[in-house]
Amino acid sequence: MNRTSAAVVASLVVLVSFAPSVGAQVKTHIMVTPAELKWIDVPSLPAGIKLAAIEGKLNAIEPFTFRLKLPANYQVPAHWHPTIEHVTVISGTINMGMGDVLDKSRTTPLTAGSVAIMQPKTNHYVWTSEEAIVQIHGIGPWGITYVNPADDPRKK
Template sequence: MSPLSNVAVTLVLLSGAWLTQAAAAEEAALIAARASELQWTAAPSVGPGAMIAVIEGDPKAAGPFTFRLKLPANSSVGVHTHPATERVTVLSGSFYLGTGDTLDPAKAATYQAGDTLIIPAGVAMSAGTRSEAAVLQLHGTGPWGISYHDPADDPRNP
């Protein structure tokens, strides 16, 4: 290869590396979420009174997402699964989670503020709160969703 060809190839390779770094820099933007500024909306797929605030991404789309979920006191989420691994951190209150195909609140484990759960895709679970509300932060890679084992448990069904 001639010296001029060597220079041309080197320039092409260097420009490709620079463009790759520039594209990565465009994707990596600072996201700062102040709790007092979150935009809360109803989360009908979870149940009455549940609220969601999306911090990053679109949980229904492919890609990373982060959102917060408020569950009111005395709430119950019937047996369900998620299509993707769910990473949950309890931010406040107490959160109860049971695994398996049947709802048994007596067998649910209690998780307090600071506790974290990593629930693989497809694991059957039920959840809820008792005398106090809970705020959870969930993150993972979408698309995320919820599928109830019994359609009667799905709060979206009339």
Template sequence: MFAAVLIALANPAWAADAIERLAVSDMQAFRLGQLDWQAETSLPPGAQSALLVGNPSQDGVFVVMLKFPPNYPIPAHTHPFSEVITVLKGKLGNGMGKTFDKARGEVLQAGDSFALPAEHAHYVWTEDEETIVQLIATGPWGISYLDPADDPRNGSKR
């Protein structure tokens, strides 16, 4: 499945179609220090997001930046569609599976990326510094925590 995602992302026809569906009408530059960061309520408290292009609640490709504080965990969860994450600043731990276990994951550095297939259970964390990532995915985007008690939309403060 992972190889299929990478092949699809490497296909120029798919990439051109995805970019076309972004419906960007004018050239835009995005600078980390000038983004309109908002609290990201689908993630544990402390995360912020800045939407660059597209709309995560609608069909189609979107791009968003996510900012996480130091020592920040996101419990095991899945997404309905594939996604690609690129670390822009800091370090991001990434683990696969249904149980949060840093020992079974790896830490990615600024410039590193990973792709996830749809409905693939995973978890992430930051190290001792603020981390910013870029998320490219297809909407409508969603996040389903494997343990509903971890979902901040249910009142969880974990």
């Protein structure tokens, strides 16, 4: 490894070491048990889903973490997000596919412990056959844009 490469690697190691504190809005640590989560309705998603905010403001440029509780037989039509989205399945199974239209035959079942990472503006969709809970985190602002504007529940 030459000196330039070594310097780049050393710089990356320093940045990664401090990454958790960069941009963090939390002044203290957070510990939350499942019983302490406060579930609310989500107007930007089809009726029936619930959200529990854990960290951050979804409309701000800052780290966020939240959970979604998806009921059985639930669908989120094809949509995308403006920033990267990290999804971890906490319980149950979600079925996720990529594309412009929800197609159950072209999805991957993601069971508890599975992870999906969507790059910004990647069209994807989700459906369930059982209740599932997922945890989503990233850097905001979080948002959702439906591929077909008629699918947006905020417009109904």
